[in-house]
Amino acid sequence: MSGPAAASPGTATRTPRSPRRPRRPHRYAPPSPTADPRVRAGATGTARPLGGIGSDCRWVPVRSDPGSPGALVTRLPGRERTHFAVAGGAVVGEIRVGSAAEAPELVVADADAWREWLGAHHDSATGVWLVLARQGTTHPTSLTYDQALDEALCHGWIDGQAGRRDESTYRRRFTPRRPRSPWSARNVDLVTRLISEGRMRPAGMAEVERARADGRWDAAYPGQATAEVPDDLAAALAAQPRARAMFDILTAQNRYAVLYRVGGAKRADTRARRIAQFVDMLARGETVHPQRRALGD
Structure with missing residues (x-):
């Protein structure tokens, strides 16, 4: 009985592959509120799912302490994912992250939670799309633009472009102030008031002192409503x-x-x-x- 035919010179032999095993169906697993290393165990309660696979699946924290800072914890299927916004070991906000070049979206419950978030992240974050409440809105946030701007200026941040979101909320870009960025006359007036109220934080005052030293404070430009033709x-x-x-x-x-x-x-x-x-x-x-x-x- 003859054995297997020898391969001709220069021809590689290939071992037959075993049949492919069928794939197991993918299961969408809920994120754990304490999965992020920045969240200490017990910072939030258990989570319950809303929605289904392929939809906007929200994981709403059930807070054991009604007085604790409230924040949605959201996971969207696809390229978006959630990072927990933390201040002092407590979850104070939700950040949705899209593409690498896109600023994350931040949802906080109110002005107090925004202040806590800035206190923890003003010197490390590069910017967020902050969700703001339209008139009469209290959920998912009651934070207004004026409140958000005050807190941002206190921590050395400034506002930028606005964007649409839904019927009850919109979003606005907030970022740390860049070196040598010009000051608006409106922000000079706001910061003057915040200083008199004793609300400015060290990071915000450092930006004020730099602007006063290099002349940007005195050269503040007028806003759109007051700008005149030179x-x-x-x-x-x-x-x-x-x-x-x-x-x-x-x-x-x-x-x-x-x-x-x-x-x-x-x-x-x-x-x-x-x-x-x-x-x-x-x-x-x-x-x-x-x-x-x-x-x-």
């Missing part, structure tokens, strides 16, 4: 009627974009160059941000 820009627009006509029909956002960029120039030659560029842009009927109304409408 004389040099007004003269340049008057010399170019088409640019003036376009400036007159700008939306509030586009008008402020021009005034902010002109006012932000630190050198006279930079300011003159920006004014000339904006006048040329407006004469062509162009804007910084898209808008519907145009010359001739």
Whole structure:
């Protein structure tokens, strides 16, 4: 009886693979409230699931102490996951993390919880999308924009762009203040009040002292509601009627974009160059941000 045929030179032999075992169905396991190493055992109670696989599955902590800081603990299937926001061993908020480049979303119960979160994370976090309450909303948060901004300034943070979320809440970006970032006149006024009320924290006061030392405090720029057209820009627009006509029909956002960029120039030659560029842009009927109304409408 002849044995197996010998392989020809240069030809590899392959051992037959065993049949593949069927995969076990994947089971969606609930996250443990104490799974995150930053959460001490007993920081929250047990969790109960809401929703189903493939939907927005919420794990709501059942708090044994009604007076403890409240926070949702949420896990979304897919690329989002939850980190627990912790202050002093207690869960004070919820952070949903999406892509690596995206700031996480933070939900806290109220202004006290936001203050606790900032106290624990103002010097380590790079920014969050903070969920804010619309008028009349108390769940999942009662935190308003004015309350959030006050606490942020106390800890050396500032607010940024706003974003939609749902009918009862919206979100706003909050980040640590960057070195050399300009101050708005509104924030100068708010911080002056917070100092008089004794609410400023060391991190917030450090930003104030830096701004006073390098001149940014005195050079604070006006907000959109109070910004006025400077004389040099007004003269340049008057010399170019088409640019003036376009400036007159700008939306509030586009008008402020021009005034902010002109006012932000630190050198006279930079300011003159920006004014000339904006006048040329407006004469062509162009804007910084898209808008519907145009010359001739």
